[in-house]
Amino acid sequence: MSDSDNMDQEQAFRAGFIAIVGRPNVGKSTLLNRLIGQKISIVSRKAQTTRHRITGIRTEADAQYVFVDTPGFQTRYKSALNEAMNRGVTTTLADVDVVLFVIEANKFDARDVEVMRLLPKKRPVILVVNKADLLKDKNQLLPFIQGMASQFAFHAIVPVSAKKIMKVDVLLDAIKPLLPIGTPMYEEDQVTDRSERFLATELIREKIFRLVGDELPYSTTVEIEKYEEEGGLRRIFAAILVDRDAQKAILIGKNGEKLKEISTQARTDMEKMFDCKIYLEVWVKVKSGWADDSRLVRQFGYE
Template identity: 65%
Template sequence: MNDIRSGYLAIVGRPNVGKSTLLNHLIGAKISIISRKAQTTRHRVTGIRTDADAQFVFVDTPGFQTKHTNALNRAMNRSVTQTLNDVDVVFFVIEAGRYDAKDKVVVRLLPKDRPVILVINKTDAVKDKAGLLPFFAEVAADFDYAAVIPVSAAKGRQTDDLLKEARKHLPHSGLLFAEDDLTDKSERFLAAEYIREKVFRLLGDELPYATAVEIEKFEIDGALRRIHAAIVVDRDGHKAIVIGKGGESLKRIASEARQDMERLFDGKVYLEIWVKVKSGWNDDERLLKSLGYE
């Protein structure tokens, strides 16, 4: 590992272009939660990949918000702009065949003093592959990109090309993290994220945006983890929906989250979840800080 290159790489883009799917594929583990709903990612999530000649420290960011301006969205946007100032390389992810004003808002944030690689994701979903060439040219004209790499994060196509290109731009330095580290996030953080992912996946379209997760107790006893968590909602009506008829929704959220945790933590998990109401939590700076938002 004499010629090791190590550095930080930001993954940015508008909501729902596949940033978290890309991160999880690149590091080979589910660190960043995903769902079909936009804005699933709310925190900066760091994933670490160590190869024979490079260590890539990826920072997955929330999708940049252009519509809503509550305290939660302001915090997420701050997270994106701060990350862009802190990294060595930027992956700007867009969706193949789709490039509009929301993407161009992010283009205006891209740093001009460090390499930005344009990652065109979801190429597997495009039937007319020949039509992608003029699309590449149109998008690439808006910024001086170090490279343009088409990929399919979901299928793992051409992600090796992306890593090869990124490595060229990393500084020569020793390892930033231990070789077997996958993330700098705590198990407590990951547990909360897994629960929140199930809320996004299993409940209706609007409700997940009015929820957060608070870990109230996290104990490790040998290979067993005891986790007590609260799903925080905005009003009483939401509480009933999260619990579901006869408690069915909450049971399913807990069961699926627990299975994911056991896979990641490689041990048994005792998980207890309840629901509590904190009105206006997503527009309360103090409360957001207590829930771990930067």
């Protein structure tokens, strides 16, 4: 290849899909939000907050990054919901150009090993060592990285702090040359391929996890029953589904205060995200065993 061909290769526009994978609670959703510079994926301290593949798009002058945030690969619990989410992870890995395998600094256990076994051998994999800022002894980081380098043929290893936006630019620079030469797949100002309706359900779920996450089991979901657009106003009517009446009482709270707090915080975030006024009405329904019902899991979009 001539020098001019090499220069053309370097200057060509690049666009491709990048999967973000890892066990639960390593910071994948926070990383996605930082990489695209805007919140589109919900975040909480509770494992398995992310249940769907969320696509985040970052467009620069010479590249378009299409990130796919996946649910944390689950090995501890078995249900129709968890099986559907795990299938989402493996399907995504087969369809992307680059893989980001996210782990925590100085933490690598059997759950990470399970995810590493899924990593493709024929696609570049970048190891993202997240939460590097939390290490009290920074001298521990290099030996940890050297140990990880012997575990798999990573194309690169990049320590970051998604929460503090540390070294995220270095990660983007590592990804860019691995993307195929091509044309943009999405509009320049588009940051996700998900609908407002979908994002509304996610924002309500985030508030549930943050405000009552420790009191409720994992099997809670949100269903938008009506979504209306009237110029600069969105009217959204949503049902929170739980397994039992006792869980319904927890979500509603004394005199309805907990449900009101969930609704108010979700509405505030929706108005910021959608840049319009929101009328939001939320109620709670009991639908026992939905997370173990394959038909309902598909109905709620977890396939």
